[in-house]
Amino acid sequence: MDQQPSLGVFELPLRVYIEDTDAGGIVFHAKYLHYMERARTEWVRSNGVGLRAGLRDNISYVVQRLSIHYGFPARLDDELLVTAEPLAHGRVWMDFRQRVLKRADRTELAEATVRVACVALDTGKPRRLPDTMAKLLQHHFNPISQSE
Numbered sequence: 001m002d003q004q005p006s007l008g009v010f011e012l013p014l015r016v017y018i019e020d021t022d023a024g025g026i027v028f029h030a031k032y033l034h035y036m037e038r039a040r041t042e043w044v045r046s047n048g049v050g051l052r053a054g055l056r057d058n059i060s061y062v063v064q065r066l067s068i069h070y071g072f073p074a075r076l077d078d079e080l081l082v083t084a085e086p087l088a089h090g091r092v093w094m095d096f097r098q099r100v101l102k103r104a105d106r107t108e109l110a111e112a113t114v115r116v117a118c119v120a121l122d123t124g125k126p127r128r129l130p131d132t133m134a135k136l137l138q139h140h141f142n143p144i145s146q147s148e
Helices: 031-046 051-056 131-141
Strands: 010-015 059-070 079-089 093-102 108-120
Touching: 010 031, 031 051, 031 059, 031 079, 031 093, 031 108, 051 059, 079 131
Parallel strands: none
Antiparallel strands: 010 079, 059 108, 079 093, 093 108
16 A cells, blocks of 8 residues: 555654663663653544544554664653554554654654554454544544545
């Protein structure tokens, strides 16, 4: 799928807390994954899709594939922007480009491509994206023009 997203990139502002860092005040590498998870979750929430309803309907999402590049370290008290940008989707998966930026000058600290798969909560087996998520992704890639 070579579709280009038509809507803007979602940005979540965060601050680095002591709990995110090692003894030297540098963000521990796995914390970037937490930041990215929050940004994807807030992207979904900001678009009106409820995750709790999915849990009631036996729907869960799991990271299936992840490629990350760490460029520069984030440090204690840094203000960050964490992005979530859908790149493509299929019947049971969604690909995102995610970045962690230093808020002050938008220096890229980390960049990742993440594939999230939809699974049945009880079995862990792949399942179709729910209609709400599929419609959100369709709108992201093919928004209806305001003039129509």
